[in-house]
Amino acid sequence: MDFIGQRNAENALMVIVIIAAVISFIAGYAMKDFSLMVKINGVGLALALLVSIPDWPIYNRNPWKWLPDLEVDEKAQKKK
């Protein structure tokens, strides 16, 4: 992953986990069901892992521009 991609992957991970947590808390509290909260969090984690862990192509759209290779000046080396 390039640098922009890494940032996007980390943001996606955090957003998905937090949204799943908020939804799961509200749903669990409303339905008086603790296991519902656990299940929604599990689904959220799975989705977040799926989006952020593998090296998807969208995370490789901004490859870093490295400087071009230096050409060794052989004549200058021999003189030294």
Added chain:
Amino acid sequence: MHSIYHRLNTAVTFFGTVAAVLCILTSSTDLLHQSNPNIQLGLREVRRLVQHHGGKDQAVVTFDINADLRSVFTWNTKQLFVYVQAEYETQENRVNEIVLWDFIVQQKEKAVIKLSNHKTKYAFIDPGNNLRGRDVNLTLVWCVMPRVGRMYTERRSVSVGKLPATYI
């Protein structure tokens, strides 16, 4: 986030932190909960009052209980540990509490306890010979064990009068 292991580590630990925050919020919702259980508790009969070797008194009693503890359950309740204890005061000790019967309720629907003329599970034995003519209170105590958070205990006491003045 440059390698799979780094991303996996970040993901799992972030999820752990978020889960911990959810647990704190969940256990805080217990503070908002109001329960109002309907409880009737009484001593039915004192069958025997005897003295054992070494001067220990024992009372063999039966009790009635009609307790509806369903309103005590929250979404964060794992189980209730319920017990009936006899409380009395002697000259030596101000506090004497003897557990006579206990019960575990793991589901809200089963939290209605109806027992009539029920024998005690555990013996009502005093370490001395203090039970004759003693004023006794029966108390129903329930410990609310949460899924996450702190366990708390509530109780209701009922006075059941005096035990017999002589051994029977």
